[in-house]
Amino acid sequence: MSVLRPLHTGWTVRAANPDTAVQGREFPATVPGCVHTDLLAAGAIPDPFLDANERELLWIGRTAWVYETAFDAGDLDGERVDLVAEGLDTVATVELNGVELGRTANMHRGYRFDARAALRPTGNRLRVRFDSAYEYAERVRDEVGARPNAYPEPFQYIRKMASNFGWDWGPTVVTAGIWRPIGLHAWSAARLARVRPLVGGDRVEIQVDLERERPAALRLRAQVAGRVATAELAPDATTATLTVEVPDARRWWPRGHGEPALYDLEVTLEDADGAELDAWHRRIGFRTVEWDTAADADGSRFTLVVNGRPVFVRGVNWIPDDAFVTRVDRDRYAQRFAQACDAGVNYLRVWGGGIYESDDFYDLADEHGLLVGQDFPFACAAYPEEEPIGGEVAAEAREQVVRLMSHPSLVLWVGNNENIWGYHDWGWPEELAGRTWGEGYYLRVLPSIVAELDPTRTYWPGSPYSGDPAVHPNDPAHGTTHIWDVWNTHDYRHYATYRPRFLAEFGFQAPPTYATLRRSVSDEPLAPDSPGVAYHQKATGGNEKLLRGLAGHFPAPSTFDDWHWATQLNQARALAFGIEHFRSLKPLCMGTIMWQLNDDWPVTSWSAVDGDGRRKPLWYALQRVYAERLVTVQPRDGELAIVAVNDTPEPWRAQLEVRRLSFTGEPRAKTAVEADVPAGGAVTVPLPPDIATADDPSTELIVADGDGGRAVWFFAEDADLRYPAPQVDVAARAEAGAVVLAVTARTFVRDLAVFPDRVDPAATVDRQLVTLLPGESVTLTVHGTANADPAAWSARPVLRTANDLVTG
Template identity: 40%
Template sequence: MRNAAGLLTVVLLFSGCGLFQGKSGSGNAISFLHEGWEFRQAGGDLWRPAEVPGSVHTDLMNSVIEDPFFRDNEASVQWVGKTGWEYRLEFDGRPYVDTYNHIELVFEGLDTYARVFLNGESILDADNMFRAWSIRVDSLLHPEANVLTVSFRSPIMEVLPRMESMEYQLPASNDQGEKTSPYTRKAPYHFGWDWGPRLVTSGIWRPVFLRGWNDLILRDTRFTQTALNEKQADLMVGLEAEVAASIEAEFRVLVNGKTLTKRVFMLQPGINDLEFPLVIHTPRLWWPNGLGEPYLYDVRVEVLLSGRIADVSQQRIGIRTLELRREPDEWGESFAFVVNGVPVFAKGGNWIPADNFVSRVTRERYEHLLKSCRDAHMNMLRVWGGGIYEHDDFYDLCDEMGILIWQDFMFACSMVPGDESFLSNVEQEAVYQVKRLRNHPCLALWCGNNEGETAWFNWGWKEELPASVWDDYLALFHDLLPGVIREHDFSRAYWPSSPSSNLLDDANSPRMGNAHYWGVWHGALPFSEYEKQFHRFQSEYGFQSFPLMPTVEKYTWPGDRDIESPVMLAHQKHPRGNELIREYMLRDFPKPRDFESFLYVSQILQAEGIRMGAEHFRRIMPGCMGSLYWQINDCWPVASWSSIDYYGRWKALHYYARRFYAPLLLSIEKRSDSLIVHGVSDRLEPVKGLLTVYSLTFDGTVGRSAEIDVDLMPGQSQVCLRLDEEEWFTGLERTESFLRFELNSPGREAVSAMWYPLPYREMKRIDPELTVEVLKAGSTPRLRVRTRYLARGVYVQASGVNGRFSDNFFDMPPGSEKVIHFFPARTTSRKELSKMLRVRSLADAF
């Protein structure tokens, strides 16, 4: 970075070596070039301060444009994406020019079409947001007064001339404007989606730095596990070491601070590919969330020249076996992830970028979102192919939390060009990203694209486009990308598309592969249709809701707060979104009485629908071995399918997910006149418990009850009990009665479920007489909620302070109390918190 004196702050890549000892034996170093940048519109005269890493939109927000996320400002900034922009930095080259024979300028991310000049010399023409770029600059760098310029061309205007010359256009149905995204290696969601704005960014979106070295530099480090048992883990260490001249080098590998192996190699000028074994005795395993500790080893590779450390690589790795098991079974062919020999039912959702301007996403924000997933018992996220390959912090945190990653390559809902330059560009992108991510134990699968296969066969593209377009698709997703995986990450599975049958059946085949089910929502089919789906792995299904009032207040004025206002419609990107939410809502609920109640009921509606799907998919395991709902998070404040809104607030769905993804689940299925009580366990050990069933009225009168001993087997779903519905409601008025189920097992919190015989709109509505009080204040306040009568959708809110609760949006049986914890962003006193607390239920909404 540039300090006040205009000098570079140098960061050593390792410790234990003096920096300035001449050009022989000097330590390698990097210097970030993040301070002192300016930008201007291409051809303009006025230079303004810029932030790097960043984007032109966030730079313009400092003085030129309004926040695109507020009200309907998005429409007024569309010119930004159609304009060229220039960035420049003046910096001094010392001590690099005095110290290093090899000096490289590295851009870890340029968005997207950028020509780079150093001291007036063109040194790079970049055309891919997803690649890192390294240029040797020692012959151009001056001791003082260097000028680095990056000239960005509009991603839209760059592509339009090519499109105009083509006989056909590649489909890009989600682009909210010119359909340019398929031709550009840039995050597709930047061009708009049915949950996100069209904000076509440019800028230096990842770090930029100088790197200096003399004799040797480590270009890549990889760890490949070859064998594992209780006594030892066998790994191969692979290294790419570049040297300037023939030299002997010693390589040491330290694990948790202890040297486990040493090797000496004679290196030749250029890149040297090296490999040698590493043994870790009595290994501790990495486990997915809920199945054990995700243990990580700290591994340090040191390279010594003449006894002095020349370069170092430090990483954390996990020891585990992982496979995508696809074997013939009674339903067709399985599709299950198996970790350390244990079949894992994948519980989680789909991840999109956490901001349209991703340089604003801090490690703290990643941590909040991923902890939210971990705390909801999720063990897998799918990094969806219309976004970005995520920041290192994301994967590091998933390693720590035991969250498996289904990793799409960045292609979504489109076909691809097939020219040699495009394929070469994608190949280099894929090699870079695979090498960057392959050492993460969280990484479970590489997937070619989102919905390309199903789109070709089911969306009319096969009939509308030349057959050569399909040939181009096959060349990329069935040849090039799996070839990259075989060469650079052969131990992991590759899957061509999501959904896919690997071209052996329909892409959404119930017999094999993975599926996206959108009959609910896009097809307007009832939630009960989820229970008719028997796919092998459900990697997308979802339903929309609105964010609650504290979030809506962030992007609206009071006069905007109507579902059909222009501003609210600007934050509803699905063309039928409001219509579908209202249609589904009126199937099950009366019309909400006001705007705030509509927001609240939309979240209950979403949560109940996804609960029905998620519980069904868990009930039919091992026939289905994955439930990843659409979607976890938002990139801006919007009505969407997310369970956590843009500001990190848990929606009702996320609280529901914490219950329907819990290790032990009671799930009630209605078949004809019978109720089937399923017990689902993800535990590695058997669970013995007592299952109690009650039929109750809203005031707590017990109709009948029963008890049964239950033995739940590890990693299985089983039927615990069958009930005759008519028998259990005999003598009770169905409009004011329900069933309650509770499973108690020694040493575990009780697991409960409720079942209602009628939709909410057909049931009697009474005031439950809810109260909430503070039992304990401090950093983690403890609250008690009480109800006199049945309370449904109980929502506790602390107005004026951000935070989440240990549970929320829950049902309470009559005459009950529930203790919950509040995790506030700041400490509050008992008196202050008592004034902030509000509690409501569905009874208040109509």
């Protein structure tokens, strides 16, 4: 029987460089972990996430660090004992009792070292030295030649999480450390070196590779859903295939389409006497996945088909949830996944500047029925294909494809983020002058590895990518598209000019919640351009773009509180506008993956959930526009129409009351709309002229109420509307550990929002962005506070509306 003994205790860390701020000091170290969090825990550095501390700590990434621990092997017995390191970050030399076991230069790989010759029964000393990732990357750059990238950092010359080197939403914290589990593995005769389950709709084919210590007759056994397959292996055999048929298997379905049924798959290796030598366990799901990329009259499709059913992707981009990824545990993932699911999300795209996510991430995705697309970690740069990078890329891809292929949630491998697009549009060919830039990875190396090891899944060369090298990679009529001209240069209503087949990135910025900003920035007073607030805006010209984005929608804000509310509301409006438009195009468009769900520190960014895990107004907008059944008012051929979108697998009879009203609530016109919307379909119903035409565009709106929720349409932008000064009554009561707010509108109010973190940083509210007609009420539930004083909840900056940005 094989035995794995973790080596996670007794570690210390010290700087190897003689000229650092912590010279001569040794600190307790957490494994798994990283040097920044170890120094922070020891009080040796300030928190890099607060104020501008980050820039005072850049020296950490240019320092070599030594991790050491002592241990006894004790009765650990086996013909072979390996030191298994699942993740070393990044340029490491591993020594056991003064004997070098190996060297590494890839954060994205695990390593196994034969430790027998160096291991002692007692008094072992394990030492891992991490050289500076900067020095390694700069040396490789000098050897292979410089190549263009989006940021002035050498991240493409080392196989390490690119966003460690800073991004337009993230800090520069170039980490080092033992970032995934490490331990000793004792085994005899043979072990399961690689297990690859190829799962279909009702069968699983298990391909097994063995590592042997000596010849011996062996038996393999696989069990799933009460069914068993076995194979006898000759003394020198190192491969075998087992097939288990499960004709009555329940299918794994994505969210909104059925149960994500999971089954335990057990593979055991036994000797000739039946004694267990090694075992492997995963949960699998029986489902089929295809991507329909066929040509049609509008270009070429990009439609996800699960178990034969087309699925509209309501997605979010996922970045590492902490710049220090070792702080993200299963509970933290579970919190984010719950936030994603509660917002109506069914798909997570793991972005290519981060990591191959953890087993916890994929286990939770499997359980929640969340679909996942995994980028290979290449982002926004021309990557060299020469050694030492080329061999590392192939090795990491082989390892990670095998590690993740058992997960039914994983439905797509993507070669890179924006690199093929960058080559076409960002002036790279002139800078490269014929040097390699990664094309060989995306069009040859990675697709061949996926085809060999995981042929049940689709590989797509890049995001964006059109599907054909002869077609521009970001052509909206083909494949996947990124839209960034809206944030960078255009008003968000420019989204309406696009008719994409599948939108893999688009976004709009806003600051984090007030409590998050207040915790991370000590400016007094806070202002959009105060030093800390400005430092926590990493996008070039970001604050200027925030203000430009308000133009034509809201008056320029004159106070910090108005700036904070206006930019957050504008972010929510921008994404809601785009998503409603794109969903209304169904089935022409079959997916939207907004940028981005989460943050990796407290920052002004494109996220819906900020760096402290608090939900921004955008999150509440997603709840509405990512609902399985959506009603939206859209322009169609110069007229207005109701579009009813049904992402469920059941037909829907949408029944709506549609009214044109004044802001005072006076009815101007009324009609009933009924639409039979097929499962997975969308139906457009033109509105009659008396509904679609305003008498006074500055004081009227269209309201559509029904079982698809409330949809509203305004005939002008907020800045041109004659809103009434908002008047609401707020009653508050404590109830079952929460505070229940009953808010009644005495005037028309648009996008009513309560910000509970202004009352208590721990508080959350269940709804925001509610539009009420005069006399209407809404009940909001606030968790995390006991403050039931109505006065605390009824005035700015706690209670806000769109009205007060216009009426003052």
